[in-house]
Amino acid sequence: MKLRSLTLDELTIDDERSFRHVALYGDLKQALLRDGYRFRVPEADASWDRVVFLNLTFWSASEQGDLIPGDHLAADVVAHVAWHHLAHRALSGAGAPPSAEALLLAEAIASAFDLYLVGRLLGHAPDAEFLATQVPAMAEAAEAAGLSDAGFEALLASVSADPERAFEDLRALLFDVTTALRPCDSLSRAAEILAGFDAHRFAPLLHHYELSNWILSTRPLPSSPDPGARAVDAALRSAPVALAWLEQRWVRPPAPVPPTSRDGAPST
Template sequence: MATDPAATRFDLRTLDQLHLEDEAAFRPVGLYADLKDVLLRAGTTFRLLPAPSAGRWDRALFLNLAYWSVDGGGDVLVDDHLAADVVTHVAWHHLAAKALPPPPGGHPSAESLFLGEAIASAFDLYLVGRLLGHTAESQFLDSQVPAMAEAASAAGLSDDGFEALLEDVTRDPERAFEDLRELLFDATVALLACRRADDALAALATLDGHRFAPLLHHYELATWVLDARGRGGSLAPDEAVRALDRTLREAPVALDWLERHWVRG
């Protein structure tokens, strides 16, 4: 039986056509408005599932994990609601793709994908640090903190240890951002070079002393590595990416550097 074309056609929406959830909780985060404006000015689109698949979180999750790309039409949504933290995540990916474009006619390098995802994901931890103690209610905190706690517990961190980790993040969210960004980038670059499980285990073991190592598997690194291998871009070291990585490591406050050169640049 023929499939109705409308049943497989996404409904494209720009950010101003979506209902943004949890925005009130993000008022303490000055960068939120700037990152939102990045997407508005760029006319970034999001894809709503067609009516026969409306509300299918399982399908949206699969499509985003397996087929998402910066230039692929945007995140797949189950309806016209979008969480505020997703706004920032998408904005960082947009800025990373703009700063580190692929070669003409080619695909992004693996390391450029890793750096973009590391920045976007580390910003989530920055948000946790900025929002804890500053907002009474937040859907983002209600989902993110328990998920982080579960990952930390699986890694062997005690409840008290996790509380201490969150206190450190809250004291200096900017430092937490850069420390996690470095860890995520280092981990994925190392894992990309591994061909066997014992090699990957050894690579992960070298990172066990990092203060955010208990959170590492919260970030679904297997998806990052598999996606990078399947994109068709270079798997070799990317000197432009590594130069930017060094710049961020050497900056007094990496997030300030990104704000000046990417968000406002």
């Protein structure tokens, strides 16, 4: 499969109008443009299934550039890719590949942001293509987990009422579950760990996120804890608004302070 390398401004972004009221989406898009992030696109026609399989199966690869089927990209995918890119920049050592915990934290942030977008779009852009695909898939996972239709509607209402809180609750859950399951070598122990999260309000959505891919993709990596990833996780849990913490430090970091001369004036 021969690949082209394209920047975001060389792609057509679908459904972007639905996100026009989400300021953070625009900031995430600008982060990819600012950093010249590149996507990989097959030169010749390639089946959608094969491209998605390769991208999902090898999402922990260190080489930059998500593999996408063509020169169209959904707006929610722009945000998802941006979070991975920003996490890689913040959590990877100089030239070193990201740790397993850094990869799991990045995916937890990107996936939880999808739920945040659901909450933001439900009341403002109910006809969004993103909702037309995302909500039925979530409903199917919730139903399979035993949640009633009424229970799922109540869950969506709570997400719409406070999308920022929904983001952090789901992010923490996804990180806790995957970091607990990753070292498991026993089926019974894994089942016990999963059961321990059954009371969480977002437990019915867990299998929507295909956590087996996360765990299997990071299994070959060293198992030692990552202090950097753990520090970010702790900061997000204690922050009044986790997304605001990420926005301030990852999405729109402060400009470097210019050097000053001996008299205190900025040097030129």
